Amino acid sequence: MAELIVALDVPSKSAVAETLRRLGDAVDFYKIGLELFSAEGPDVVRMVKDAGKRVFLDLKLHDIPRTVERAVRSIAGLGVDLTTIHASGGAAMIRAAAGAAAEAGANAPKIIAVTMLTSLDEADLADLGIGRAMAAQVEALGRLTIGNGADGIVCSPKEVAAMNRALVPLAEERPVVFVTPGVRPAGAAVGDQKRVATPAGAVRDGATHLVVGRPILEAADPVAAARAIRAEMASACC
Numbered sequence: 001m002a003e004l005i006v007a008l009d010v011p012s013k014s015a016v017a018e019t020l021r022r023l024g025d026a027v028d029f030y031k032i033g034l035e036l037f038s039a040e041g042p043d044v045v046r047m048v049k050d051a052g053k054r055v056f057l058d059l060k061l062h063d064i065p066r067t068v069e070r071a072v073r074s075i076a077g078l079g080v081d082l083t084t085i086h087a088s089g090g091a092a093m094i095r096a097a098a099g100a101a102a103e104a105g106a107n108a109p110k111i112i113a114v115t116m117l118t119s120l121d122e123a124d125l126a127d128l129g130i131g132r133a134m135a136a137q138v139e140a141l142g143r144l145t146i147g148n149g150a151d152g153i154v155c156s157p158k159e160v161a162a163m164n165r166a167l168v169p170l171a172e173e174r175p176v177v178f179v180t181p182g183v184r185p186a187g188a189a190v191g192d193q194k195r196v197a198t199p200a201g202a203v204r205d206g207a208t209h210l211v212v213g214r215p216i217l218e219a220a221d222p223v224a225a226a227r228a229i230r231a232e233m234a235s236a237c238c
C-alpha cells in the first residue's frame, strides 16, 4: 500500500505545530526539508516524531563517504524513517550511507537517492560534462543507488514506471522505494510543477510514497483533501 507524505514546506516550529493540529489523524507521514531543518534543526524532527508521526528528512546529503556515514548515523539517532542522499556522490558514498543506516537495525532509516535534480535540463548536463541523455543518466544513477545497497530513489511520476522496470529486478528480493513528488489530484492547481500525475496514476505506475504539499496545505479543507488523496491512492492499489 503506497504512503502519503505531506511536505512541511513551512518556515518554523510554530507553523509545524499548526499543521499537525489541523491535519490530525488524516496524515501520519511528513517531509522535513532543508528550509525547515536549517531554521529549527533536529528539534523539529523530534517534535514531529513526538506527535507520533513518521518523518522523511530530505537533506540530500552529498559529501565524502566518511562524512555522509556520520551524518546518517546522527539522522538514524533521530528516529527518521526515510532520508535522502545524492546518487552522484558515488558508489562508496552510497554504501557508506546504507551501511550507517543499517547499524540502526529495525529502526534503520531507508536511504533514498536523488538522481538528477528536476531543475536541471540537458544543457545543464552538458555544462557538467555529462555526455549522455537525461533519461540514461537518471537510470544509471538509479542502478548505482540500488547496486550499492540503498533503498530507493526520488523520481517524477512520469519516470516511475520506467524506473520500476529498471531497478526492481536489480534489487532481487529487496523492496525498492519510489518516492514521487509532483502529484496533483485531477482539477487541482499545478503551481510550478511541470510534470504532474494524479495520485492514482502515480500509484499504478509503481510509486510507493507520494509527496504532496500545496494541494493539501493550501486546500480550504486540508483534512478532506488528504483523505481524498489517500482514498484515490487506495483505489489504485492492488
Ligand code: C5P
Residues within 6 Å of the ligand: 007, 009, 033, 117, 118, 119, 154, 181, 182, 183, 191, 193, 211, 212, 213, 214, 215
Ligand atoms: O507543493 P508541492 O506538492 O508541489 O510540493 C512538493 C514537495 O516535493 C516540495 O517539498 C518540493 O520541494 C518537493 N520536490 C518536488 N520536486 C522534486 C523534488 C522535490 O516538488 N523533483
